Amino acid sequence: MDIDDILAEVDSHAVPPATRDLQELTRAWVTERSAPEILPWPDMLMERILERLRRQIELVEEQTGNTDPKANFRLIIIQTELERFKFLVRSFLRARIAKIDAHALHHLTDPSTKARLSPSELQYATAHTSLLHAHYHSSFLSQFPTSLQRMDDTAGGISMVEGPDVDKAVFVRALKDVEEPVYVEGTDTAFDMRRGDVVVVRWSAVREVVMAGDAELI
């Protein structure tokens, strides 16, 4: 996915990279919060943002001793900005963690979702699941007949591992004209999305469009 192209289309006038990163982060945050399943980890974006946060924290630390009122005022603005950025990143990470915790086994067993986690999230998920299993085991599972001790039974045609509800309704705004009409699976509904259109639709129907960056969740 080439995000630069898309953003260039969305905002025709050039945007400085810093503003663009903020925009991307905000978008990633909103999408992560409203989408029912976990989305790919924005590797490059996070690296850039963390790097900038680190630089700004350093700057603030350097300038703290400065008693010049002008510098002081600037410092306050930088710190406010810093707090906001931190909030965005924190909320973004927490939204992901909440999703990982809700369906930990699903995320670890399904290869496509597993690939979407960042290395540290993967570590967290693995550690958390094994902790939970150990806890269940010592609490009651160890006294069960062996055939019932597994956590990922598929007996009776129903798997014990639950995944997120991909048919949840989401609000989507098209960022550009989507060429192919969007089909809603299981129904005979199909519709076109023009730039600026806002629709409420099942997440599974628009997942590809959103992941390609042609639309955003709101």
Next chain:
Amino acid sequence: MYGDHAFKLVQHAKRTQALVHLPHYQTELVRETTREVRDLDKDVSNILAPFEGSFNPSSEPATACSVLVNHLCMRRNKRCLLAYHRVRSDKLEEMCWSGKDILDQEQQAGRQGNGEGSGMASEAGNQSSLSPEEEEYIRQYGDMLAAYKGQWTDIDLTGSLEPPRDLFIDVRVLKDAGEIQTEYGAITLTKNSQFFVRQGDVERLIAQGYLQKLS
């Protein structure tokens, strides 16, 4: 009746979701439910024993039915147990994230209960609402969370999830919290005094109940 204990557990779980604190661990119910599972499993093997592995469900529909019911009950009990423990561990994790020291609180509560309930059986007084397994779990979870948080030191993962409005806020001190260091020098927090401080510096203390944010 099959499943009665499990149903009670689920009811407890449902109630737990709406509560702020964590009610006592239902050791007895959990034990009863697991015992039921073991008994059912024994029943199944007893029923199937005469067939010596060559059981054909279509020729013996009555036996097949009772085996099926037993199986379903076992699975249901397992699900209920899982749900009960999951609700509790979720709750514990939530407390962990909000920075409360659960084990410490539990011990304190236990001690208090001990003091007040001196007339009662001392066993009931110092009983923690966590099972030993849960205490162990939460200890390990706390360690793991600390490790994960350590990778995001700049962000402070457990910080407030409210969008920040102002860099500085007014706070009132509810409990003596001693002296804290900020970028602008040290402040001594004495009870009932009021300060205008940087939110980031005192967030922890607000969460722990030492300070109150004034709007």
